[in-house]
Structures are given as structure tokens and as C-alpha cells.
Amino acid sequence: MMKGLTNWRLFALMTALLVFLSGCGREEISTLIPAGKVAQDQFNLLLLSTAVMTFVIIVVTIIFVLAIVKFRRSKLGDDMIPEQVEGSAKLEFIWTAVPIVLLLILAVPTVYSTFDLADVTAMDSIDEEGNQTSLTVNVTSYLYWWEFEYPEQGIVTAQELVVPTNERVYFNLISADIKHSFWIPSIGGKLDVNPENVNKFYLEFDKESALLDDGVYYGKCAELCGPSHALMDFKVKSVDREEFDQWVASMQEEPEPASETTAQAGEELFGLEGASCIGCHAVSGTAPAGMPGPNLATFGDRNRVAGFMEHTEENIKKWIQDPQKHKPGNLMPDAKTLNGGEDFTEEELDALAAYLMSLSVEQ
Amino acid sequence: MSSLAQKKGVGAIIWDYLTTVDHKKIAILYLISGGIFFLIGGLEAMLIRIQLMKAGNDFLSAGLYNEMITMHGTTMIFLAAMPILLGFMNAVMPLQIGARDVAFPFLNSLGFWLFFFGGIFLNLSWFMGGAPDAGWTNYASLALASESHGIDFYALGLTISGFGTLIGGINFLVTIINMRAPGMTYMRMPLFTWTTFVASALILLAFPPLTVGLFFMIFDRMFGANFFVVEMGGNTIIWEHLFWIFGHPEVYILILPAFGIFSEIFAIFSRKRLFGYTALVFATILIGFYGFMVWAHHMFTVGLGPTANAVFALATMIIAVPTGIKIFNWLLTIWGGSIKFTVPMVYAVAFIPSFVAGGVTGVMQAIAPLDYQLHDSYFIVAHFHYVIVGGVVLAILAGVHLYWPKMFGTMLSEKLGMVTFWFFFIGFHLTFFIQHFLGLLGMPRRVYTFGADQGWDLFNAISSAGALLMAIGVIVLLVNVVITTVKNVRVGNDPWEDGRTLEWAIPSPPPFYNFAQTPLVRGLDTYWIEKMEGNKKGMVYAEPLGDIHMPNGSIIPFIMSFGMFVASFGALYFQDDSKPWTLAVLIIGLAILFGSMLVRSLKDDLGFHITKEELMEDLKKGGNTDGSK
Incomplete structure (x- = not known):
């Protein structure tokens, strides 16, 4: 009996641990394992709002459980007619004021972060030699594939975005056909790729993707765009600056003819x-x-x-x-x-x- | 009472329902057709969950899956939830305010038939070359690129059924403003009437933007206009704005009547008047008002810029305040009451935690930068199912049990009701709770398949299992309906024994003229007041017994709606060169429509009178519930 119980306990512990560990999903794609400043900011907002909301849920749950336990007719008897209370101005004030305070706690970082994440003023800044100080990638979405153009470097690739780590990378998004949405969950939130206007934002990549199990981050199209919307995936390779420069240099070379x-x-x-x-x-x-x-x-x-x-x-x-x-x-x-x-x-x-x-x- | 109905042939009954202008019968029509569409939408949901049961499943093809999600959303919102709620409004609201019918009985019938034919038209797309496949939001660039006629079915079908809804909304507004019984001041109106009132105002203001958007869409697709064609200088974001200027209030059109139903239930089954009635009323109005100021929170990722996003984020957060006020007032209503856990009450009690869960994720998504992650992921799918299933559908199920005796004169089995409840409630949380995490783990919504090993396999399997439980719950409900109808055990005026408002003071179902004498309302929860003062009749009368003026039934609303239905096929295929008959069909349909409008305008129809003698005869028998003269 005791032995069975210990086993059961161990099993429960292992299950809980497993759920906890698997609960955050895969590093390549989970928003719960942020791998860049933008995703980190958003994850922090998630934690903050979850904390505030948990408080709300606890308060409601306590009142709720007490009410349905204490005031059951089976306990009070069938003939009991409760007092017909009209209301209470004091209580109304409390449950109007407290939520407003809670919302203010959420509102301040919301507004700050909204402007912060949309700040692309440094996008076009140039150094003394006239070169852009930061990397810009023009993303164009086509029916079920992605094109990545590096205008400053004069190179183009598709389906696999290559970016340097630990610096801000700016993106210009536009669609060649219908609306799509550009999303790399573990790096940062999505931005729609509209056919009529260029959307701009930035992302940061903290970790080299080679350290991941699959070697790349997963990018997704997040806006329904037709039958193969689900398959409109792309991949992201984040490499350190040196390796990135090498990659750019070899991209700029003309490809050699096949040897084999x-x-x-x-x-x-x-x-x-x-x-x-x-x-x-x-x-x-x-x-x-x-x-x-x-x-x-x-x-x-x-x-x-x-x-x-x-x-x-x-x-x-x-x-x-x-x-x-x-x-x-x-x-x-x-x-x-x-x-x-x-x-x-x-x-x-x-x-x-x-x-x-x-x-x-x-x- | 029912013996009269049994004597009539099936044909006569069908004719009766085709021509009826009685709000109670129209309510039944809404409930049945809304219920059928609910089953269709539910079936589509099951197919979706079967497809997503495991990674790389090929149960549904990519294109078919997109049709499925589009029709699931469109059907559930426009053809199931809203009509069923309109059904309850029709069944209950006139009784609650002590009226003999709605203000415009003919329009009431027209509203129903327009909705009905619009819904049939939309669903015929399945058999006529493919259903719409651009999502229920029908974003313009994708919709214009869609090759089949599906989108045309969507645009035309929703235009027709939208007319119906708009007509219904206007009708309820006029009814509530003009037809309240003496003494029924605005601040004595039952909460369900209040929420009907506000929801109707929202219908009046929210449907026109949708109609405008649908017209643009129809013109672009059928007549080569360029409202949304980017190459020609059009702009697809306009559709998004128009859709969500309608779409967000639409959510409140659904949830406010649900709030109303729950408010009634909490008061009835706690034997206690609503705590903070005034606060509840003003919270309702505020939610309706704010509902028009927040549409762009559906568009945080569109690229409207940080100023717009910040403003709409804050506006959205504010809505949490009146909603919170409601939740706490309901809690304080049951606090200190005497709670009887009937099936409706169990739904109402279960609604509180479910809806709070949906509400808090709503606030999380109001945080614009966080929404960049959550938007269009499974998190949002979880959120809106928590508010719509956890709020609206639970209210509908509660309302079906609560008002079944008032609408049909029989009680649904409480035992089977509990079985339905537990299957549905557990299934609902199992299906959707886990989807929050799927979203956070990076799964986008509206994907017809997903690759294995992205961390989503287990959660999707659990979600699909939950859907199965919900389906079992609904099947048990159907069995319950059949058993109850066959047994046909009649009930009295106040089957729940703790009714508080006027509808419980008259027979179930009420006679076709509702109140033989118009009641005098002496306060909030007027029937409760009379009961507590020992008034056996349940009401005080505002007038002596006299002749009652009633409207005649009419087949014209049915024919008018049918005309629009026919014309729509002409419009739908108008651009196809292979179909030369389209113009003729369009003209014939419109001729039917305008012809029947002409007949209605030229022919005097003054209705009929029930004389005092007939009424007294009728009252002796316990009230003629059948509606036949």
C-alpha cells in the first residue's frame, strides 16, 4: 500500500515536472521562451498582466465559492425568503475604483511599450561614410513564400532569413499579392504585411540559432491567405556579426557552376x-x-x-x-x-x- | 388548450407558422431555425477538430478546411447565436413589459423570413460550387482573390439576413419605447428587456457599416468596382475598418442579451432582487456605448501606428470596468439569497468563472504590444470562444431551459439537463483552455494542418477530445427536447415557482393576445411584488376587460423574402458569361419583392377584434393559447 502510494507520488511529481518543462513549448517557436528584446518585452507584459488578472480571478473566485456554498436553498430551507437588498453605493464605488487602479497599472507599460516597439527612427540613420548604421531587410510576401532583400548589401534571399545577433534589425514589410502577416514567435510579435503600404518595425535576435535543436527559428504567416496559409512557413538563422558579414560577402559573389x-x-x-x-x-x-x-x-x-x-x-x-x-x-x-x-x-x-x-x- | 392544436392538420399548422405575426410563434421559428443552424455550425466545428486532432492530418483538404472555418464562424454568429437570442427577445420581452405584441408584427415576421432565406442562401453555397473561404471576417484582399462564388454567397446572404436583423432591432426599440404597460418606467424594466433595448440600439447602429462593406464587396466582385483593389488605388484596410466597426458591437449584440438572461436567472433562483439594478443598467448602457470606440483593437497588427494603437488599447481596457461591475453585482445578488440549483441556475453559475476567464484574456489582448504576440494565434481563438461559448452559448442553453415552459408549456427534464450541462461545460473548458497555450507556443489560427514536433501535438489532441464531449452534451439536449415534447406534461403560469417578472404571471404558453387586461406595474419585479402581497391573480389591472385589437396574419413577409432570395441568385451569377438567364432571374426576384410590397401598401389590412365576450369565454377555459380564432 505504502509502496504504491510512493510510486504514485513519484509518478505525479514526474508528470508535473514533465508538463512544466514541456509546457513552455519549443525554443524555436514558443513565445514563452523569448529570444530577443521585443519578445522579452512582450513576455514581461504577459507576466505582468497575468499577475494582475490572477488577482482579479482570486477575488472573484473567493466571493463566488463562498456564495454558492453558503446560500444554497437545500441548506436554508424551502420557505426562506431572503431580504430584498437594493444595492450598495459603497460597494459599487469599490468595484469601480479598484479595477480602474488595476488598469492603470497595465496602461502605463502598455503605452510606453506601444511607442517603444514602433520606434523606427534610427532605421535610416547613416554614419560618416554614408553607410546605414543598422541592418534593414525588405520583406516581401508572395502567395506562400517570403522574399528577403538586403538593400544596402544588394543581396536577395528567400524563405530563410539570415540576421546578425545582438543588434537591432529593421524590417520593411509589403505584400506582392494579398495580405499576410510576418511572425517569428520567439523573437517578437507579428506585423501585418499589407498590399497597399509598407509597415516598418524592428526585432532583435539574442541567441545564435545554431544553438537550437533545429538550428533555426520558425517564422509563420499569421493572416489567413488562402489554402496553403498553414504552410507559409519561413526560417530564421541568427548568426554573430562576423559570420553574418561573411555570409553577405559570399552572397555577393557570383555562384560557381556546378562541379559534380x-x-x-x-x-x-x-x-x-x-x-x-x-x-x-x-x-x-x-x-x-x-x-x-x-x-x-x-x-x-x-x-x-x-x-x-x-x-x-x-x-x-x-x-x-x-x-x-x-x-x-x-x-x-x-x-x-x-x-x-x-x-x-x-x-x-x-x-x-x-x-x-x-x-x-x-x- | 393543446387539443385544439392537435385537431389541426399538419398543412394548417405549417400555413399558420408561414403567415404568423404573433411574436411568440415567431420566437419559436427563430429558436428552431437558429437551433438547426447551431447544429450545422457545430458539425462544422467537429470536422475542424477532427482535422486538427493530430499533426499532418488529411481528413479535410486545405481548401475545404478554409470553407469549414468560414462557415463555422459565419453560421454560429449570424445564423445561430443572434437568431436564437432574437427568439428569446421575441418570446419574452413583450411579455416582460406587459405588451400584447411587438410594435410592428408584420415587420417582425418579415425580419424572421429575411434572416431565414439569407441563412439558407448562404448554406446553399456548399452545394453550388463551394462555400466562402476567406474567414468569417472576409478580409478584402483574400476575398477578392477567391475564385469560387463562395464569397458572393457570403456577401449576398449576409446582406439579406442583415436586413432581417436590422428590421428586428428597430422593431424592438420601438416596442420598448412605446408599448410598456402603465407603470413600467424605464427603471422598472427587467434586465433582459434592458439588454434587449441596448442590443437593439447596437443593431441599429452597427449593421449599416457592415452593409456598406458588403455592398463595396459585391460591387467589386460583381460589377468591377475598385474599392478594395490595390492596383487600381483601392484600399483593403477600409474593409477591415468597416467590418470591425460592425464586428465589435456585434459581439456586444450577442453578449448583452446573454447578460440579460443571466440577470433574470440569478434573481429568480436566488429569490432575491438584482443587487445594484441601477448599476447593472448603466453598466449595460456603458458597454454598448464603449462598444463603438474599440473596433481597432482587432487591428493592432495592421500597422495603424503607435498613437492609434495606444488610444484603442486604453479605450478597450475601460470596458473591463462596467463588465466587472456586472460580475460583482451578480455575485452580490446570489450572496444572501436562497440559491436553487436548477439547470438554468447551474448554467448561470458556471457562466461566471467561464466569462471572467474570457474577460481577463480580453484585457490581456487590449495591451497592444502583447497583442502583437497573441493576435491571430490560438490564444485569440481561446479568448473569443471563452466569451462567446462561455457567455453567449451558456446563456442560450440556460435560456432554452428557463423559457422552454413559457414558450412551449412543458418543462425540459432537469435530469437530462444536468447531463447536458456537465458534458458541455467540461468539454468546453477542455477544448478551449488548452488553446490559450497553443497560441502562446506559437500556433497561428486558421491553419488547416500543423507540422509535428512544434510542441503542439498533445494539446491539439486534448482540444479535439473536449469538442467530442461538447457534442455529446448537445445530443443529450436534443434527446431531452424530443422526450419532453412526446411526454407533453403541461405546466402552469410560474413553473419555476420563483418568477419575478410579468411573463410568469400569465399562462404557459400565454394566450395569443398575451394579457386579457393590460397589467399595472407597481415596481421592479412586479409579479414578485404582487405575490409577496398575496395577490392571487399575480397582477393588478390597468384597464377593464374590453375588446382587443389584433393584427391579421400575412404570407406577404414570406413572399417578399423569397423574392430577395430569388433575386440573389440572379445577382450571384451575373458575371458568368455562361449563364444568360441571370438578368431574368434578378428581375423576376425583384418583381416578386416589389410586387408584394405594392400589395401590402395598397391593400388595407385593419386586423380584427377579439370581443369582450369571446375573451371571457376564453378565460373560463384557461386561455386560448393556440392563436386560432
Whole structure:
């Protein structure tokens, strides 16, 4: 009996611990494990408001429980007619005034933080040499994918945002088609990506994403944008400034042609002589922004295929064969249209996959 | 009384309901059709939860899922919650103020049939090429990009049913202002009447912006206008503003009558007058007023700028004050009372913690910077289900049990009622409590699927299990309704024995003329006052027995609504080149509409009189509840 009880206790303790530990979710995406100043501020507001609200809930619960325990008719008898109280001005005053005080406690940091998080005045400031002092990324959302342009550096990437840690990164958001919303939960709250105006805000990245289990932070589209809204994911790589500068430098270089034979065959197929993939997808980091398809210069370095599938050649092949099956409503033509009315052969798919995997700037 | 009804054929009964202008029968029509739409919306919810039961599920396709969430939200708000509440307003409010009917019985019927045909039209989209798929908020850029006719069904269906709701709102306003019995001053009106009054005012002011938005949408989609087309200089944010200028008051249109129902229940089953009646009334008015000042808190992440966000954040927080006043006054109403835990009371008691939970998360989301994280995540899904299910739906379920005897003359089984309650209540918290955390863990809303290993798998499974419990609760309620109807045990005037307001002073269901003699109201909770003073009749009369003037029934409201229904199909397919008949259908529909309006205008319909003799005959039999002459 006792032994059973101890076991039960241990089990309960372990369960509680497990729930507590798993309760905060994954570091890559949970707002409860903030990894940047913005998310931290918002998390602090969450804690503050939860504390205030817990106080409210406790007060209500006490009155509530006492009332339904003390004043049951089964206890008081069926004939009891309670006194018909009209009300009390004093009590009305108390429960008007106290909530107002509680709200004031919340209002001050709310207003402060609202202005603080919207402060993008430093965005365009330049140093003596005329260079921008802080990094700006132009984010453009397309039906189910994201483009990241670094105007000052003259480079473009897609689906995987690369940012330096421990500095403010400014974002200009605009949509190329319909409304989306840009959200990296563990880094900071979302901002809508509207088709008609540029929205600006900043984020800070405290921790290098290489330290995470999956090596990247998860970004999401947070505004319903059609069938594949759920799949409109992107990833964020945060690296230290030095590594970031290296990355920028190698992005600015022209990519070398493929060296290995399968990949070479893939490159040919990718080009204008083959299926003309290059008509929509640039493979150079210095290609202009605004191409119809995502820039693939860093494809080999990425964490996922199409933003959400595991990064394997198998998945690349599946994707090329039938993009609609995997991301309904996306705008990539199907294999037959690309390949002059015929499906790609297995060899062609292998070649394309090998070529895409060889596109890398992080050697 | 009921023997008369049984003698009538099915056809006669149907004809009776098609033509009725009696507020009590229209209430039943609202309750039944709203109830059916509630079941449809609930079924859609179940399919959603089945799809999200596990990661990477392929039960529903991406497109179908979006149709499902859109129709779930639209159906539940416009076709279930609001009509059922309008049903209670119709059933109870005229009785509470001692009126024989609403001010415009014909319009009352027209309002119902417009809602009904609008709802049918919207739901036909399932069978006619696809339902709307841009969410119940129907944000413009996505809606304009949607290829099927779904969005057109949405825009036209809501326009028609919106007309109906607007007509209903105006009707209630006029009724409450003009038709209160002698002595029923504003500050003696029962709380449910008060909340009906304020909600009707909100309907009057909030529906026009929606109609404007829907017209813009219809013009953009059907006639090539460019209100929301960015490339042509349009602006999609305008839709968001118009929608939420309607949408936020809409939430209060739902919750205020719910507050009213709970106020009645707390007083009845605590045997105690409402604590701080005046405060409750002013809190109601304040909530209604503030409801128009906070719409942009649905748009904190749109990029309106910090000034707008800060102002709307503070305005939103203020609403917590009158809501808190209400909660505490209800608590003090049951404090010192004699609480009887009937099914309605159990719902009312359960409502307090549920709604407080929804309220505090509301305040959290009012904190604009925090809302950047919470907005469009599962946190908001949890929040609004806590206020709408924990507030409005619990009120509807409580109201169904409370007013069932007054509407149908029979009592729903208390035992089965408790079974429903426990399944529904536990299921509700199981489904939605966990969703707060899903949101905080980064799960966006309106996703048709989610990848495994993002920390969301377990919570989604729990949430789906909870939904199943809610479904069981609703099924038990249906069984309860069937059993009660079959058993048909009739009840008296005041089946709960502690009724306080006028509706409990007359038979259940009341005779079609409601009050043989108009009552004289001597204070708040007038029936209670008479009972306590030993008045066996339950009321004092303001007039001697005399002839009563009643309106005739009419089929015209049904035909008018049908005309709009027909015309809508013409408008819907107007742009399709493959369908040359659209213009003809549009014209035929409008001809039916305007033709029946013309008939109504030209034909004198002066109603009829029930003579004093007939009334006395009727009273001897215990009151003719059937409505037939």
C-alpha cells in the first residue's frame, strides 16, 4: 500500500515536472521562451498582466465559492425568503475604483511599450561614410513564400532569413499579392504585411540559432491567405556579426557552376536550354528582388524544402513533380508545363535535386 | 388548450407558422431555425477538430478546411447565436413589459423570413460550387482573390439576413419605447428587456457599416468596382475598418442579451432582487456605448501606428470596468439569497468563472504590444470562444431551459439537463483552455494542418477530445427536447415557482393576445411584488376587460423574402458569361419583392377584434393559447 502510494507520488511529481518543462513549448517557436528584446518585452507584459488578472480571478473566485456554498436553498430551507437588498453605493464605488487602479497599472507599460516597439527612427540613420548604421531587410510576401532583400548589401534571399545577433534589425514589410502577416514567435510579435503600404518595425535576435535543436527559428504567416496559409512557413538563422558579414560577402559573389556531374546535368535542365526554371528562380544572391519565384542561391543551406518539408532530395523531387499536391494554391507551374508536356524522368529529377542541393554560400 | 392544436392538420399548422405575426410563434421559428443552424455550425466545428486532432492530418483538404472555418464562424454568429437570442427577445420581452405584441408584427415576421432565406442562401453555397473561404471576417484582399462564388454567397446572404436583423432591432426599440404597460418606467424594466433595448440600439447602429462593406464587396466582385483593389488605388484596410466597426458591437449584440438572461436567472433562483439594478443598467448602457470606440483593437497588427494603437488599447481596457461591475453585482445578488440549483441556475453559475476567464484574456489582448504576440494565434481563438461559448452559448442553453415552459408549456427534464450541462461545460473548458497555450507556443489560427514536433501535438489532441464531449452534451439536449415534447406534461403560469417578472404571471404558453387586461406595474419585479402581497391573480389591472385589437396574419413577409432570395441568385451569377438567364432571374426576384410590397401598401389590412365576450369565454377555459380564432 505504502509502496504504491510512493510510486504514485513519484509518478505525479514526474508528470508535473514533465508538463512544466514541456509546457513552455519549443525554443524555436514558443513565445514563452523569448529570444530577443521585443519578445522579452512582450513576455514581461504577459507576466505582468497575468499577475494582475490572477488577482482579479482570486477575488472573484473567493466571493463566488463562498456564495454558492453558503446560500444554497437545500441548506436554508424551502420557505426562506431572503431580504430584498437594493444595492450598495459603497460597494459599487469599490468595484469601480479598484479595477480602474488595476488598469492603470497595465496602461502605463502598455503605452510606453506601444511607442517603444514602433520606434523606427534610427532605421535610416547613416554614419560618416554614408553607410546605414543598422541592418534593414525588405520583406516581401508572395502567395506562400517570403522574399528577403538586403538593400544596402544588394543581396536577395528567400524563405530563410539570415540576421546578425545582438543588434537591432529593421524590417520593411509589403505584400506582392494579398495580405499576410510576418511572425517569428520567439523573437517578437507579428506585423501585418499589407498590399497597399509598407509597415516598418524592428526585432532583435539574442541567441545564435545554431544553438537550437533545429538550428533555426520558425517564422509563420499569421493572416489567413488562402489554402496553403498553414504552410507559409519561413526560417530564421541568427548568426554573430562576423559570420553574418561573411555570409553577405559570399552572397555577393557570383555562384560557381556546378562541379559534380549529376549536378551539372541539373544545372543544364534548370537553365534556359532545359526547363527554364531560371526564368522564375534566380540562383545568384545578387539577382534583383521581385522575381516570380523564390531566389534559390542559398537552397543547399536551407533547413526545409518549400518552407515546411524535411530538407531531403527526395522531397525536392516530390515537390517538383507536383507542387500543387504539397502546397495547394501556390503559383509554381506543374512539371508537365515546365517540361514541354512531359513529366520529368527520374534521372532528370535526381539531377535537379542534386543541383539545387549544391547551391550553397555557407562552405 | 393543446387539443385544439392537435385537431389541426399538419398543412394548417405549417400555413399558420408561414403567415404568423404573433411574436411568440415567431420566437419559436427563430429558436428552431437558429437551433438547426447551431447544429450545422457545430458539425462544422467537429470536422475542424477532427482535422486538427493530430499533426499532418488529411481528413479535410486545405481548401475545404478554409470553407469549414468560414462557415463555422459565419453560421454560429449570424445564423445561430443572434437568431436564437432574437427568439428569446421575441418570446419574452413583450411579455416582460406587459405588451400584447411587438410594435410592428408584420415587420417582425418579415425580419424572421429575411434572416431565414439569407441563412439558407448562404448554406446553399456548399452545394453550388463551394462555400466562402476567406474567414468569417472576409478580409478584402483574400476575398477578392477567391475564385469560387463562395464569397458572393457570403456577401449576398449576409446582406439579406442583415436586413432581417436590422428590421428586428428597430422593431424592438420601438416596442420598448412605446408599448410598456402603465407603470413600467424605464427603471422598472427587467434586465433582459434592458439588454434587449441596448442590443437593439447596437443593431441599429452597427449593421449599416457592415452593409456598406458588403455592398463595396459585391460591387467589386460583381460589377468591377475598385474599392478594395490595390492596383487600381483601392484600399483593403477600409474593409477591415468597416467590418470591425460592425464586428465589435456585434459581439456586444450577442453578449448583452446573454447578460440579460443571466440577470433574470440569478434573481429568480436566488429569490432575491438584482443587487445594484441601477448599476447593472448603466453598466449595460456603458458597454454598448464603449462598444463603438474599440473596433481597432482587432487591428493592432495592421500597422495603424503607435498613437492609434495606444488610444484603442486604453479605450478597450475601460470596458473591463462596467463588465466587472456586472460580475460583482451578480455575485452580490446570489450572496444572501436562497440559491436553487436548477439547470438554468447551474448554467448561470458556471457562466461566471467561464466569462471572467474570457474577460481577463480580453484585457490581456487590449495591451497592444502583447497583442502583437497573441493576435491571430490560438490564444485569440481561446479568448473569443471563452466569451462567446462561455457567455453567449451558456446563456442560450440556460435560456432554452428557463423559457422552454413559457414558450412551449412543458418543462425540459432537469435530469437530462444536468447531463447536458456537465458534458458541455467540461468539454468546453477542455477544448478551449488548452488553446490559450497553443497560441502562446506559437500556433497561428486558421491553419488547416500543423507540422509535428512544434510542441503542439498533445494539446491539439486534448482540444479535439473536449469538442467530442461538447457534442455529446448537445445530443443529450436534443434527446431531452424530443422526450419532453412526446411526454407533453403541461405546466402552469410560474413553473419555476420563483418568477419575478410579468411573463410568469400569465399562462404557459400565454394566450395569443398575451394579457386579457393590460397589467399595472407597481415596481421592479412586479409579479414578485404582487405575490409577496398575496395577490392571487399575480397582477393588478390597468384597464377593464374590453375588446382587443389584433393584427391579421400575412404570407406577404414570406413572399417578399423569397423574392430577395430569388433575386440573389440572379445577382450571384451575373458575371458568368455562361449563364444568360441571370438578368431574368434578378428581375423576376425583384418583381416578386416589389410586387408584394405594392400589395401590402395598397391593400388595407385593419386586423380584427377579439370581443369582450369571446375573451371571457376564453378565460373560463384557461386561455386560448393556440392563436386560432
